[in-house]
Amino acid sequence: xxxxIIELRKEKRTGVIPLLLxxxxxxxxxxxxxxxxxxDTLLNLPLAPMDVLxxxxxxxxxxxxxxxxxxAACMVYNMEFKGTAIKKMYMLPISVPKMYLCKFFILTVLxxxxxxxxxxxxxxxxISDLPxxxxxxxxxxxFTAYSFITSMPTLSxxxxxxxxxxxxxxxxxxxxxxxxxxxxxxxxxxxxLLVHPFVVMLKPAVAMSAQLDxxxxxxxxxxxxxxxxxxxxMAKHLRYE
Amino acid sequence: MDYIITTERLTxxxxxxxxxxxxxxxxxxxxxxxxxxxNGAGKSTTMKMLLGLxxxxxxxxxxxxxxxxxxxxxxxxxxxxxxxxxxxxxxxxGRENLDIIRRILGLPESAVNDALDLVGLAEFGNRLAKKYxxxxxxxxxxxxxxxxxxxxxxxxxxxxGLDPSGIHEIRNLIKSLPSLYDCTVLISSHMLSEIExxxxxxGILNHGRLLFEGSLDELRQNAVQAGFAADxxxxxxxxxxxxxxMIDKDNAVRKQRAQL
Numbered sequence: 001x002x003x004x005i006i007e008l009r010k011e012k013r014t015g016v017i018p019l020l021l022x023x024x025x026x027x028x029x030x031x032x033x034x035x036x037x038x039x040d041t042l043l044n045l046p047l048a049p050m051d052v053l054x055x056x057x058x059x060x061x062x063x064x065x066x067x068x069x070x071x072a073a074c075m076v077y078n079m080e081f082k083g084t085a086i087k088k089m090y091m092l093p094i095s096v097p098k099m100y101l102c103k104f105f106i107l108t109v110l111x112x113x114x115x116x117x118x119x120x121x122x123x124x125x126x127i128s129d130l131p132x133x134x135x136x137x138x139x140x141x142x143f144t145a146y147s148f149i150t151s152m153p154t155l156s157x158x159x160x161x162x163x164x165x166x167x168x169x170x171x172x173x174x175x176x177x178x179x180x181x182x183x184x185x186x187x188x189x190x191x192x193l194l195v196h197p198f199v200v201m202l203k204p205a206v207a208m209s210a211q212l213d214x215x216x217x218x219x220x221x222x223x224x225x226x227x228x229x230x231x232x233x234m235a236k237h238l239r240y241e
Numbered sequence: 242m243d244y245i246i247t248t249e250r251l252t253x254x255x256x257x258x259x260x261x262x263x264x265x266x267x268x269x270x271x272x273x274x275x276x277x278x279x280n281g282a283g284k285s286t287t288m289k290m291l292l293g294l295x296x297x298x299x300x301x302x303x304x305x306x307x308x309x310x311x312x313x314x315x316x317x318x319x320x321x322x323x324x325x326x327x328x329x330x331x332x333x334x335g336r337e338n339l340d341i342i343r344r345i346l347g348l349p350e351s352a353v354n355d356a357l358d359l360v361g362l363a364e365f366g367n368r369l370a371k372k373y374x375x376x377x378x379x380x381x382x383x384x385x386x387x388x389x390x391x392x393x394x395x396x397x398x399x400x401x402g403l404d405p406s407g408i409h410e411i412r413n414l415i416k417s418l419p420s421l422y423d424c425t426v427l428i429s430s431h432m433l434s435e436i437e438x439x440x441x442x443x444g445i446l447n448h449g450r451l452l453f454e455g456s457l458d459e460l461r462q463n464a465v466q467a468g469f470a471a472d473x474x475x476x477x478x479x480x481x482x483x484x485x486x487m488i489d490k491d492n493a494v495r496k497q498r499a500q501l
Contacts, residue, residue, distance in 0.1 A: 002344065002347075005344070006341055006344050006345060009337070009340070009341060009344070010330060010333070010341060012332060012333060012337065013332040013333070014332050079330055079331070079332055082330075082331045082332075083328060083329045083330060083331040083370065083371065084326065084328040085328050085329055085330045085331075085338075086328075087294070087324070087325075087328045088328035088329070088342070088385060090292075090293070090294055091292050091293075091294065091317065091320075091322045091324065092317055092342060092345045092346070093313075093314040093315075093317040093318040093345065093346065094345045095314075
């Protein structure tokens with residue numbers, strides 16, 4: 001808890017917290033505006049109303065979340081490397097893996113908040129704009145959890161990458177490359193490509209149904225845990241040199 | 242003797258050179274130990290090893306009876322340090338930077354003001370650290386090391402970047418610390434004239450090897466024996482000559498060895 005409070009205090013003026021909240025608000029605003037403008041077109045698609053609500057708006061929301069994760073992860077470690085503050089942390093009686101875990105936790109909570117904001121917008125649209133009797137609350141909740149779980153490998157990967165790069169442009173470049181390659185590969189059915197964390201995040205966006213894919217959810221959780229484990233191990237074993 | 246830091250044949254070998262070569266140091270509790278050597282002698286690397294920032298490739302050391310990595314947290318609780326350049330969060334003010342360290346160390350809030358006062362930074366505490374001048378950043382780094390008045394201080398060239406009056410002020414502060422709150426100071430410099438004004442004991446390092454370890458008086462005696470002082474009167478200039486001669490002699494031996 002002490003480490004978490006310290007990490008939160010370090011975030012002051014970095015813009016990490018406002019950034020991910022803004023991503024949530026922008027995603028929610030996009031969903032509202034898109035549904036107001038394209039309501040008839042969307043509801044006339046040959047899809048179930050819940051599938052329209054959850055899959056047709058998710059693409060842009062997911063891109064916003066992805067960029068939010070990439071930039072926030074870069075910022076969260078850039079403040080450690082700028083002014084070599086991390087060197088001071090290594091010389092203080094604080095657990096470096098705990099520090100890593102707290103940064104990961106802060107970003108996770110912020111991403112979850114952004115996703116909740118976006119899905120509150122979908123809830124409002126679902127209740128007021130979908131044909132009567134077609135809105136399913138449990139489907140929305142499941143899809144919210146699914147989109148959060150499939151976003152986590154990207155977050156875990158980006159925290160790991162940014163914790164190892166003193167130059168912020170490196171993880172930022174890797175993030176952009178991850179996004180572009182993920183976009184190119186997401187449509188493929190080759191299971192091996194799911195090792196790519198960005199592909200996992202993009203999967204719900206390229207699906208035409210709001211039905212959850214348990215296999216992808218399990219892979220996402222495994223990847224998240226594995227990348228987090230690697231990050232913690234590296235934080236413990238690789239020292240400042 | 243009551244030693245608080247000891248190293249035994251401490252070695253740090255990189256791929257193609259040896260930065261620290263079998264150094265055995267003995268730092269007495271409550272003393273100021275001046276760690277002297279030209280640039281690249283291995284002073285910072287030795288200090289980094291003592292703080293667990295880099296691991297030795299040979300030998301061992303103890304800090305107040307503790308070993309790295311097993312006792313990392315308990316050792317670092319007792320050590321205030323300042324290595325190479327000041328480290329700070331650019332997005333935070335000087336006071337907020339020290340508050341982060343205070344929270345890690347579990348100190349009362351008053352410790353921040355105490356440290357700011359000690360280094361003469363109290364009136365600039367609310368300015369963003371990134372807007373500090375080099376000298377102010379240096380003072381902030383020192384304040385971070387002095388926070389909570391730790392029993393051991395490891396300071397690597399702490400007066401770098403300070404103006405002459407700043408150097409004088411910080412030097413007097415460091416000199417007063419053992420009597421102020423009974424701490425032990427390990428301070429490095431490449432200038433004997435500076436160390437001479439503060440240290441009780443001296444270690445002279447060149448190309449990773451410890452050429453001399455002893456009290457300042459012993460160094461003076463050596464200077465007399467080596468013929469660096471006329472009429473047995475030792476001045477700072479004599480000691481500086483003695484130091485430079487030791488370095489030159491060691492460099493010549495190394496060169497000769499390399500040619501063979």
